[in-house]
Structures are given as structure tokens and as C-alpha cells.
Amino acid sequence: MQTVTTKQNILIIDDEEDILITCQNILESEGYDVVIAKNYKEAEYIFNKKKINLVFLDVWLPDTDGLDILSYIKEKYPSTNVIMMSGHAGVETAVRATKMGAYDFLEKPISISKLLLSCDEVFKEHKNENDSIEYDNKECQNIKHNGKYKIKQRTLAKSIVVSGFALMEGRKTALTLVPAEVNTGIVFIDINTNTRIKLSHDNILSKDKSGAVNSTALISGNRYIKTTEHFLAALHMMGITNLIVKCDGEVPNVDGSALVFCDALKEAGFVEQNDYIEPIVIDDTLTYGNVNDNDTYIILSPYDGLEVSLRIDFAGSIGVQEYTYKFEDFNQFTEEVGRARSFNTIDNIDYAQKMGMAGSGMIGSHILLCDGKVINTKLHFDNEFVRHKILDIIGDLYILARPIRGKIVANKSSHSFNHSVVHDLANRYL
Numbered sequence: 001m002q003t004v005t006t007k008q009n010i011l012i013i014d015d016e017e018d019i020l021i022t023c024q025n026i027l028e029s030e031g032y033d034v035v036i037a038k039n040y041k042e043a044e045y046i047f048n049k050k051k052i053n054l055v056f057l058d059v060w061l062p063d064t065d066g067l068d069i070l071s072y073i074k075e076k077y078p079s080t081n082v083i084m085m086s087g088h089a090g091v092e093t094a095v096r097a098t099k100m101g102a103y104d105f106l107e108k109p110i111s112i113s114k115l116l117l118s119c120d121e122v123f124k125e126h127k128n129e130n131d132s133i134e135y136d137n138k139e140c141q142n143i144k145h146n147g148k149y150k151i152k153q154r155t156l157a158k159s160i161v162v163s164g165f166a167l168m169e170g171r172k173t174a175l176t177l178v179p180a181e182v183n184t185g186i187v188f189i190d191i192n193t194n195t196r197i198k199l200s201h202d203n204i205l206s207k208d209k210s211g212a213v214n215s216t217a218l219i220s221g222n223r224y225i226k227t228t229e230h231f232l233a234a235l236h237m238m239g240i241t242n243l244i245v246k247c248d249g250e251v252p253n254v255d256g257s258a259l260v261f262c263d264a265l266k267e268a269g270f271v272e273q274n275d276y277i278e279p280i281v282i283d284d285t286l287t288y289g290n291v292n293d294n295d296t297y298i299i300l301s302p303y304d305g306l307e308v309s310l311r312i313d314f315a316g317s318i319g320v321q322e323y324t325y326k327f328e329d330f331n332q333f334t335e336e337v338g339r340a341r342s343f344n345t346i347d348n349i350d351y352a353q354k355m356g357m358a359g360s361g362m363i364g365s366h367i368l369l370c371d372g373k374v375i376n377t378k379l380h381f382d383n384e385f386v387r388h389k390i391l392d393i394i395g396d397l398y399i400l401a402r403p404i405r406g407k408i409v410a411n412k413s414s415h416s417f418n419h420s421v422v423h424d425l426a427n428r429y430l
Contacts, residue, residue, distance in 0.1 A: 164252025209425030282406030
């Protein structure tokens with residue numbers, strides 16, 4: 001970690017003296033100006049005496065709820081960033097704190113690397129604050145330079161928490177999405193080990209190792225992030241190219257669609273940053289697999305935009321479905337594809353649970369079929385199944401961490417087949 005060149009004023013509010021002194025010593029050794037407070041009264045006195053750039057605030061304090069202090073700070077000093085800390089609070093508290101304006105939420109015990117990384121993220125982002133714009137409904141700005149397309153890089157305008165259920169592991173979980181500096185890419189951070197997993201084809205977890213039940217997972221060393229595909233589809237269509245994603249092993253699920261992520265990204269808004277990125281521009285026809293209705297195949301060809309046509313063929317009531325999606329803007333994506341839910345049969349889910357490949361809580365997380373009939377919900381579209389598979393393709397292709405410009409024609413696609421296409425595209429274009 002580099003020592004900061006301009007002193008920033010940091011206030012730590014915690015009733016545990018050991019934590020106060022330890023964090024103060026660490027941050028001062030990095031060049032920060034650090035003051036400490038054990039309670040609300042001491043913190044208020046400090047705010048009246050000097051400008052504070054960043055606050056580390058414990059949720060549980062003896063005299064006042066930490067969230068009340070957060071509310072006071074954001075109301076009176078809206079430009080001051082606040083990072084909440086807790087050893088006991090759950091997902092609900094993290095979501096509430098972020099909605100109230102907290103920059104991030106750290107779980108105790110806080111390692112030195114987490115402490116310094118948090119400061120680094122806050123003060124690097126501060127350089128780009130004046131470029132922030134609210135979410136609008138426009139496609140990424142495109143320019144052509146020396147015959148190549150380039151688009152503005154983007155990150156989120158503020159941090160946000162997305163909570164849900166970890167299907168593979170059968171428990172509540174959450175994502176904390178934190179704005180990232182230009183040219184840093186999309187990086188997942190495992191909150192248990194601080195392992196960083198960059199979004200890249202090199203980090204796809206192979207199907208035989210994942211136990212991820214036909215989903216897309218990323219890996220670094222022995223740490224992995226499962227069920228990323230719906231989240232990646234939302235990032236792809238909003239054009240987010242730089243982001244820190246703090247996660248506990250699995251991206252949360254709500255109803256099996258990307259809707260929760262689309263809504264969160266719209267709430268956060270985005271920042272167009274001061275550099276460009278080259279999209280993957282398909283400049284020739286590429287064919288993967290045998291092109292006939294009985295086999296899986298994907299064909300990519302040149303196109304000024306993004307268009308995905310898919311044919312699926314499942315037994316029972318799903319049967320053959322075909323659909324073509326042309327990207328226009330993020331709202332249109334959310335409505336036409338983002339809200340299409342995943343689906344499975346009761347028998348498949350029962351088998352996955354018995355084999356330890358999936359947890360409980362699957363009833364509301366999928367469109368469930370039994371004897372060829374949907375048994376737990378009403379469909380959003382007559383062809384919701386094929387629309388969801390298009391969502392998967394859009395998400396899987398964003399493992400390349402660059403938007404795609406091209407026409408995609410696919411038949412009976414799967415995550416593992418999509419991954420093989422991603423590897424080849426990376427070899428050709430990256």
C-alpha cells in the first residue's frame with residue numbers, strides 16, 4: 001500500500017480502546033491524520049473542530065446506535081464518507097446502512113489489509129467525484145478512433161448492497177458494490193480471506209470442479225465466487241467496466257432473474273470516467289459447434305450493436321422456443337430479458353440437494369416444473385425460458401470484461417459451452 005501524498009483526516013468511532021489505538025497507529029503510519037472517539041459526544045466535538053474526510057464507525061456503541069450517528073453525519077456533512085464496522089450485525093443492517101449513505105460495511109475483526117484497502121478505495125474515488133452523473137437511459141457513448149470502436153469506462157456513482165439467498169450453500173448472503181478507479185476492471189473480493197478475483201476468462205471455474213449446478217463461477221487459488229451470470233449480465237448491459245464486488249463466496253439470488261441487480265444499479269447510478277475501453281467487435285463470422293437443431297452451437301457475426309437470437313428445445317411443456325433480443329437501452333433490457341427467471345424441475349433440484357450441490361430455499365428462486373407444468377408461479381412471458389437463456393449468454397460473455405458488439409445466433413446453449421466460446425474469443429481479441 002502506498003503512503004498517501006495529501007493528508008486526509010480520518011475519525012474512528014468505537015468503544016473498544018484496543019481497536020481505536022491499533023487502527024490509529026496503522027493509519028497514521030500510512031500518512032493519514034487520525035483522531036479517535038469512544039462515543040457520540042466525543043465524535044460531535046471533533047466534527048465541530050475540524051473537517052473529517054472519512055469516518056470508521058462501529059454499529060454498536062454504548063450511548064447511541066451507530067446508524068443514528070451515520071444519519072447525523074450524512075445530514076450535516078454529506079461529503080464525508082462513512083464506513084460502518086461490526087462484529088455482529090447481519091445483512092439487513094448492512095443494507096440499511098448503505099441505503100442511509102454508508103460507503104462500505106466491514107465485518108470485524110478487520111485486518112490491516114482491509115483497513116488500508118478501504119481508505120485507498122475512498123480517496124482514489126474522491127478524485128473522480130466531480131465526474132459523477134445520475135443513471136440515465138442512454139447506451140454507452142461510442143467513438144471511433146483509427147478505425148476502432150471505443151466507449152467511455154464506467155463505474156457506479158455510489159456504493160450499494162444487494163442481498164438475497166445463496167442457492168448453492170443454502171444461506172443468506174449479500175454483495176457490496178463499491179465504485180472503482182479507472183482502468184482497474186471488475187474485481188470480486190472474498191470477504192473471508194480478502195482474496196481478489198478479477199473478472200477474466202483465466203478465472204472461470206471449470207464445471208467438473210465447481211459443483212455449481214450449471215452456473216458460472218470464478219476462482220482464484222482455493223477461493224471462488226459462484227452464480228455470477230445474472231449479475232454479470234446486468235453489468236454488461238449498463239456498461240460498468242470498473243467495480244469492486246465484495247462477496248461471501250456466492251452471488252445472492254432472489255427470484256432467479258437479474259432484476260434485483262438491475263434495480264440496484266439504477267439506484268446507484270454511474271460515473272463516466274476519463275478513459276476509454278475497446279469493446280469486443282466481432283469482425284468475422286465465427287462458428288462454434290455443429291449447426292443443426294439437434295446440437296449445441298453458437299454463431300457470431302458482425303453487427304452494429306448487440307443482438308442475440310436463441311433457440312431452445314426442452315422436453316415437456318417448454319418444448320421449442322425461439323426469441324431474438326436487440327439491445328436498445330438498460331430499461332429495455334431490464335424489462336425484456338433482465339426479469340426472465342431461471343427454471344428447473346423438482347426432480348433435478350431434489351437430486352442436486354441430495355448430492356450436496358445445492359442448498360435449501362429453492363422454491364421461490366426458480367420457475368419450478370413438475371410433470372411438465374409450472375407449479376410455483378405465473379410466467380412473466382409465454383417464452384420466459386428462452387429469454388432467461390439469453391440472459392445467461394449475455395452474462396457469460398461479459399467474463400471477457402468488455403462489451404460485445406456483434407450478432408449472436410445460438411441453439412441449445414449451456415454455461416459450459418458459453419465458456420468455451422469465451423476462451424476462444426479471449427484468444428482472438430484480448
